Amino acid sequence: MEPDVDDLGAGELKHVWVRRKIQELVAASSLRPGDALIGERQLEEEFGVSRITVRRAIADLVQDGALVRVKGKGTFVSHGMVRSTLHLASFNEDMRAAGFEPSTRVITATTTAPPREAAHHLGLPPHAEAHLVARLRLANGAPVSVDESWLPPSLLPGLLxxxxxxxxxxxxxASGYPVERVEQTVEAAAAPERIARLLDVEPGAPVLLFHRRSFSGRNEPGTPIEYSISTYRSDRYQISMHLGPH
Known part of the structure; x- marks a missing residue:
């Protein structure tokens, strides 16, 4: 049975009404992040609407970061989406500004051969090694990104x-090389199996891939101090920008 007109807000569309009802259902059921949402058929019966309306409402909530779909498993309550403006800040600063408690798990801290892009940015001679610091970054205990940073051992001998x-x-x-300037690119990508395991997503799931070149020193070009590759879960991280005339 379709909802009565009186149940809908002024001018409210049915899928918007269902979206609101799903949010109320999640709150009333005390579902926690990671808990499964009831199935689409149950939602149809619960709210008396079509499958199309239910799916559109769920899609909106996934887009908003309130729910997350896991292929082959179902729809779950999200751990929340971090919305970050493009600015120079550490992960910890970003998370706290968004209202999340950050934590970090070190995956690798070693000295090894860097990829070509990192060696080029750091100005390393052929066959030279670089420090690699690979870390899993979490917000409220949920994985958000995998950060792989390459740094010059000659400037940072005691880093590890x-x-x-x-x-x-x-x-x-603290080592005398504060990051003063970065160049960064962002692209959509598919999570490789190794990264997917760490981020707790399916291999091939959509992710955001950040390539960052960091410099120390206020005068350009500065001293290249870090090359990093960060892979973010696209369902838990969103970029916002403030643009103006120039």
Whole structure:
């Protein structure tokens, strides 16, 4: 049975009404992040609407970051989406500004051969090695990104002796090389199996891929100090921008 007109807000569309009802259902059921939402057929019966209306409402909530779909498993309550403006800040600063508690798990901290792009940015001679710091970044205990940072051992000989579960930028600043300027590109990508396992998503799931070139020193071009590749879950991280005339 379709909802009565009196049940709908002024000018409210049915899928918007269902979206609101699903949010109320989640709250009333005390569902926690990671808990499964009831099936689409049950939602049809619960609200007396068509499958198309239910699916559109769920799609809106997925887009908003309130729900997340896992292929072959169902729809779940999201851990929340971090919305970040494009600015120079550490992961920890970004998460706290968005209202999340950040944490970090070190995956790898070693010295090894860097990829070509990292070696080029850092100005390393052929066959030279670089520090690799790979970390899983979490917000409220849920995985958000995998960060792989390449840094020059000649400038940072004691880097790997530091506690790397906090802000890497603070470690760099304490070592005399604060990050003053970055060049960054962002692209859509599919999660490779290794990264997917860490982010707790299916291999091939959509992710945001950040390539960042960091410099120390206020005068351009500055000292290349870090090359990083960060892979973010696209259902838990969103970029916002403020643009104006120029």
């Amino acid at each position: 002796d530091h506690d790397l579960t906090g802000s890497l930028y603070r470690v760099l600043a």
